[in-house]
Amino acid sequence: MHLQVSQVSKSFGEGRDRKLVLDNISFELVSGQFMALVGSSGSGKSTVMRLIAGLERPSAGTIHLDGVPVQRPGSDRGMVFQKYSLYPWLTAAQNVAFGLSLQGRDKAEIRERTAYFLDVVGLADAARRLPRELSGGMQQRVAIARALANEPKVLLLDEPFGALDLQIRESMQEFLHDLWKRTGLTALLITHDIEEALLLAGTVHIMAPRPGRIVHSVDVQLDRSDLRHLRVSPPFLELREELASRLRSLDGALL
């Protein structure tokens, strides 16, 4: 798998209302990689993701997935939104099965894969429950299972834990890290939270707003065998502080 984002720009609006939201964004993502985009509100993180998902078209530049230009949404790019986006009338299992059934897969295959991916996210017991009967963290795990059930080439996560409270967020971060290690998925994570990005991603891009652009990139080399320990280890805290001060200076320059 090879995702290539080359010199992508995006504007919204026409004429005098035209507004440049992304300016010349380039990066690459390869199989098994976990990448994060960090930036303040309005820096265009979601727009980058929507372009990759095919929900928007770039104004300039190209996006290729395995050499094929991205034209429209497709099941090879799974997406998880910040807002709970489960179908409220479907059970957890039916939600996970939704993509497969949209594609008209074989019933037995759907059943088997649904059970497998519910199990992967640790929710086999919740299969028959409706979304409103699940906690926020459980709902996001179902949303992740639903995206994974399609076996996408890349998983796009747009602040998936943004609406969760701190404690649950930490356990979800551990869950996601564990999932990545177990399944070897390729992920692009959007977050406000530098700590979250550093914990999970091998590569972190920092974005600045107006217009949205990548201003700094780091390859994170940390020992991730124990996330809880990592959170409070000196090299981690140092790196976190460095990136935080970069973000602060960006915001300061704008005020």
Added chain:
Amino acid sequence: MARSPALRRFVSHPWVLGVLGILTVFLVWWLVTSSGMVDKLFLPGPGAVWMAGTDQFQRGILVADAAASIKRVFIGFMISAGLALPIGIAMGTNRTICHFLEPLMALIRYMPAPAFIPLLIIYFGLEELPKVMLIFIGTFFFNALMIMDAVKFVPSELVETALTLGGRGLPILTRVVAPYIAPQVLDTYRINMASAWNLVIVAELVAANEGLGKRISLAQRFLRTDEIFVGLIVIGLIGLMIDLGFRFLMRRACSWAN
């Protein structure tokens, strides 16, 4: 009462309170009429109204009238609801269709449906068609515009999720939009059914051979206030049953939305 929590809970139950409210009006009605303060011809008592009602029932006219009115409402409203669904969905999903139709519909919606009765009589005579048409005119535009609104408020995440899961076109309509708006569509129908039920009575007041509205206008001619009251109460009861029917359907079919 303060000393018995069980009694207090019973009395404050919404159903109990509702029945109490209705009983209160009946009690006042009974007190006023049995005191002899008002002329019986003017305001008949509950007993006289009950007698008039059972009499109509035994002669078979009550059921025939109710059936005639219900049939008109049913046919007119089915056509209205059936056409409003695809058109409302089309308006909610397609900007061009919406811009083309919305101002027109919003305009017609504000024309009082009963004002169409003279035209309808000139065009279609005095038979069933003008009555059915009136119900259609009086509910279609509301149904369509309310369904359009329901479609517009489908969260974009739900549609976009389906797109990223490999969905396209019609399946997104049937498997995401339709289930999401189902509760609102049923509620729209429930609300507009009330105007359909009002309009059929208005139409029958003007011209009809049978129907609950027709019976009321006949009763007026013979100064049978008791029969007018029978008509009013039966109209109210049938309307209430239809409303409860829709609520029941909604609870059954859309339990996830509660």
